[in-house]
Amino acid sequence: MLEEQKYYGFTNDEIFGSIMQNKRFCKAIIQAALPDVNVVSVESIDAQKELGTKSDKSSKSVRLDIAVKDQAGSFYDVEVQVNNNHDIGPRMRYYQSSMDRDTLDRGEPYTSLLRTYLIFLCAFDPFGRGKLRYSFHLYDDEDKDVKLENNAENIIINSKGSGSSDTDLLNLQKLMNDDKIEVTGVFKEIQTQIQEYNDDPKRRNLMRTAELRMKEETAVARKEGREEEQRNTVKVFKALKPDATVAEGLAWIKANTDVSLSDEEIKAILSENN
Template identity: 80%
Template sequence: MLEEQKYYGFTNDEIFGSIMQNKRFCKAIIQAALPDVNVVSIESVDAQKELGTKSDKRSKSIRLDIAVKDKVGNLYDVEMQVNNNHDIGPRMRYYQSSMDRDTLDRGEPYTSLSRTYLIFLCAFDPFGRGKLRYSFHLYDDEDKSIQLKNNAENIIINSKGSGNGDTDLLNLQKLMNDDKIEATGVFKEIQTKIQEYNDDPKRRNLMRTAELRMKEEIAVATRQEARRKDQNTVIAFVTFFKRTQPKISEAEVYSAIKDSVGPDFSLSDGEIREIIHQNLK
């Protein structure tokens, strides 16, 4: 009996990029995320567009999943977020600022900034409130009728949420969750196209590679997070000893740390000693 093949859905990086480069599919997905916006004809779709290195080589670059421009100059960035790294607020802030820097040249007035829509399609609920769609604008803290109209809107679609969304938004949710879409229409076409990709051996190889790449990125991020936590642990030890035992030696701090941390501690002995040396001064 043949082993059942794994189904690669809309959240797979390769599939997501391929689907979104179809302008009609792309428009339907953006429109579903922005039910109150009239999304006009799509002019261009750029997959994996790199931003952040245009004028400052020292700045952190980012790669937009899908950068879209419509016929009237509005810009859309659609990002697929499969894993919750608990950084969605700062991440959206940086993506938004990178989009703005990339579209405004030196000497141009700020009023020349394009209207932007930053859309994060999340396979998790970043706020734990159960909403299907989160929409963010800038308002005065005391009087919500006062809006800072900066022509930027941040949208999060939570595929695990619930709510009385319109049909297209609910179909987008089904698409993200690999749930069957019954009704005919563009979202049914998208799901049919995804099945065609799954049935194509060459496409499956690309999807498998994308999945492995994602797993490696997750592993790297996990290791980096572990190192940050362990660095903070060492600094906390040093800070405590500086306050309680001002005359303690570096060797004594090192010994105390080694006695306290477990075998899974991610920092080497040399790295621990260097952090102690830098912070015990």
């Protein structure tokens, strides 16, 4: 008996990029995430667009999943987040700042900044509130009627949430969860296109490669995160015991923590000048 082939859904990196290259599909997905915004006809779409400070090679760059501009000059970034790394706030802050730097040239006034929409399509609820859609703006802490008009909006779509009656948003949720869409329309067309991709052997190979790449990147990120935590543990010991020798510090850390850094790495951190 043949083993049933795995279904690669909307959140697969290769499928998501392919679907979002279609201007009509792309506009429908963005519009579903922004029901109160009139998304003007899509003008340009960049997949895996890399942003970063060109003059400073040491700065962390950002690769946007899908960067879109419409004919009104608004800038949209649509990101798929499959794994919850518990960093959604700082991550969105950095993506937003990178978008802003990319749209404003030296000497231009701040009023030239494009209106931006940062949309995260999440396979998890980062806040545990059960909402399908979270929308963020800047307000005065004491008077919510005072809004800081910075022309930026951050949106999170939680595929596990509920509480909306908007048909397009619910269809987007079904798309994210690989649930069958029954009603004829653009989202049904998208799902049909995804099935066609799954039925194409060459496409399946690309999707499998994209999935493996994502798993590898996630594993590397987790490893780097653990190593950074361990380095911080050594730095904390150094700060609390500034008079301890390197040998004493090494012995204490190995005996009392689960730090798995090599002896040479621990010694190097303990020997660093403050």
